[in-house]
């Protein structure tokens with residue numbers, strides 16, 4: 001039994017799509033976790049590793065194209081992945097010849113669609129990011145018994161920075177910083193502490209993003225991700241940052257926000273359903289397929305990757321040209 005995995009990225013936040021509908025049995029929970037930990041390793045992993053695995057299976061929900069599960073490089077499962085769902089949207093859309101459809105995720109069936117290309121050769125998809133919650137319970141956050149955290153200092157983390165916490169629905173902690181702080185060591189120091197599994201504030205961890213405002217509806221977002229560490233981009237992090245930039249920094253609802261990140265750029269739109277503070281976002285960006293790998297299920301499960309090669313597409317060159325001209 002051979003398995004084919006598709007190597008993909010959104011803003012260079014890279015994953016393997018594991019389409020389990022090709023298997024004659026579903027992987028067990030432990031197999032999925034172990035496979036992810038093994039293939040994701042940057043050294044000794046599968047064709048250079050990845051930030052995680054996006055598992056695709058049938059959805060039981062009527063009219064929904066498929067179900068996506070997000071497994072971080074450390075084997076932990078997340079409720080959502082903004083860069084990842086764009087690539088799964090392309091994968092399912094091309095497989096099922098659909099342009100606009102829904103994908104089942106842990107807490108919601110989310111609308112996705114094939115969008116106009118950001119640049120020649122850049123497959124571009126748009127995804128609904130939802131549901132959104134500020135509730136501490138939804139964030140599994142314990143900060144001074146606060147029910148919500150909006151633009152507040154957490155002295156144990158920093159004497160200078162203000163933070164806002166929001167679930168989209170995975171948990172994000174957002175801080176606005178100047179350019180020096182954006183690139184400095186603070187993000188790694190704070191985020192590695194909050195993801196140490198022992199801190200009292202986020203026992204389950206949290207994705208932490210520093211945001212530099214570059215202009216009206218124009219930000220730069222750098223993220224340290226729960227379950228991974230620093231990534232080139234975090235789609236839910238950029239969506240969460242866009243929402244907080246609208247709520248706290250004067251960016252506009254319903255207008256495209258340009259979000260630069262270390263891996264490239266995306267566009268976001270922040271919506272408020274019937275102005276009832278019922279927020280949702282749209283995330284628009286590349287869904288690049290860099291290649292496919294095929295190996296036996298036995299080799300995948302046993303982490304025998306030495307002889308496996310990535311059958312490359314020509315898309316990475318187009319993506320690098322796109323980023324070079326930003």
Ligand SMILES: N[C@H](CCC[C@H](N)C(=O)O)C(=O)O
Pocket residue numbers: 013070072077078079080081082083084170171207225226227228233234235236237
């Ligand atoms: N590390 C995240 C999941 C991946 C999210 C990120 N890659 C994205 O594009 O949204 C978490 O544990 O919540």
